Amino acid sequence: MTHATYENPVLNADWSDPDVVRVGDDFYLTASSFGRVPGLPLLHSRDLVNWTLVGHALERLEPEEEFRVPRHDGGVWAPSIRHHDERFWIFWGDPDRGVFQVNSPGIRGPWSRPRLVEAGRGLIDPCPLWDDETGEAYLVHAWARSRSGVKNRLTGHRMHPDGRSLLDEGQVIVDGDLLPGWFTLKGPKLHLHEGRFWILAPAGGVATGWQGAFRSRGFFGPYEERVVLEQGDTAVNGPHQGGWVRTAAGEDWFVHFQQRGAYGRVVHLQPMRWGDDGWPVLGAGGTPVAAHRRPDLPPQPPAAPATDDDFPGGRYGRQWQWTANPGDGWAVRHCADGLRLTCVRSPGAGDLRVLPHVLTQRLPGRPCTAEVELRLDGTEPGARAGLAVLGDAYAWIGLERGGDGTVRLVHRFAEAGAGPERDAARPAPAPAGRARLLIEAGAGARCRFSYDLGDGPRSAGPVFAATPWRWVGALFGLFAAAPAGPGPAGSATFTRFRVTPR
Structure with a gap:
């Protein structure tokens, strides 16, 4: 190993369901926090390898009375972080209440109070998209069967450009039950790339799942699908559910989690490129890398989220x-x-x-x-x-x-x-x-x-x-x-x- 390489996981602790965004030369990551307070952790990096915890976007969980006691299966599930109109936006699903968002002019706040964008049980893993060319906005989310009786499908909505409400009742845009071998489809991340709508979404379950990619010329479909990252012959079980980010120099990278029992969901960084057929290729030809050349970014001193405390x-x-x-x-x-x-x-x-x-x-x-x-x-x-x-x-x-x-x-x-x-x-x-x-x-x-x-x-x-x-x-x-x-x-x-x- 040399100074020009990194080893996975880059975040070796339970930073569950990570999503990432770049603003200028800075990268920011958030993750699920479920019922713990404060929620929505905010991590910062300059090289996608060394990360520090700089704050939280959610001071308390609402409604107050429901979170006066521990609820490890409630609260903040699988957030998405975006930067639009000179503001940071984080959307997440509370499986018992619906889709929420907070926003802020800066990563360190002040963050807005949580706003309920769409009420409903079982609405999870939301991700917004603003199309700067048309001025339209969209949102996609998955479903929690434990609350709604529905799973393995992704629902799409038109969203008001102010991010405060949805404009329609939505429709299923990807039905995993119609895809042979696909199950537990969730965690969608929505992007526009070269004239297509892309949904990067995991399936197959936390411990043994894979990362899927879906593409369409129109937001409401139809979508083609492909598996773009899976365990293969590696030791990384269930490599999936994360976010795609592009550096200022045009390199593409993907962060995702791996379930490791008592250690929770640790975070890996995978190289990403676009193949000749227009589909993304993650890791080493579709399997996770244990080590790889670092992103082509200025060298940074070693860093990790703090653990020690002198209070x-x-x-x-x-x-x-x-x-x-x-x-x-x-x-x-x-x-x-x-x-x-x-x-x-x-x-x-x-x-x-x-x-x-x-x-x-x-x-x-x-x-x-x-x-x-x-x-x-x-x-x-x-x-x-x-x-x-x-x-x-x-x-x-x-x-x-x-x-x-x-x-x-x-x-x-x-x-x-x-x-x-x-x-x-x-x-x-x-x-x-x-x-x-x-x-x-x-x-x-x-x-x-x-x-x-x-x-x-x-x-x-x-x-x-x-x-x-x-x-x-x-x-x-x-x-x-x-x-x-x-x-x-x-x-x-x-x-x-x-x-x-x-």
């Missing part, structure tokens, strides 16, 4: 998301000694999967060690705080105040489903109310937990195999909680969070 002034970084809309006072502002989380009282305090006040970030796709220092100031029996690996099953390590007022180090886990927490190791006295907590996440997302109470690291419990949630990879989480009851229950302070490659 300056008590603030947490952009990489953190709550598992639901946050409440006032969950994080104490202007704290000089770290991130202070309130031990929020909740009847579900014994199951992290139902708590909205868990602060999370993505599990890296490579082996790593996560560590954080914790001080428990929770005053009520049952007050607890810790570091977790969250999914359908979860495990955590941290501190808990017992009924006798003492603090102890605990390590607990819960199996997939609604089973209760169980001890993964015997509790240990932690009289100082402090601990350094560590999770070594090895190959296959197999996690070993350990702790240091001031006398050196000690292992805690057996290996825990991290699991994904529905549509979402596993997450690292920080939390503070207490059983339901009156009055304040104290707080917990986290300092020096680090994620170190292994």
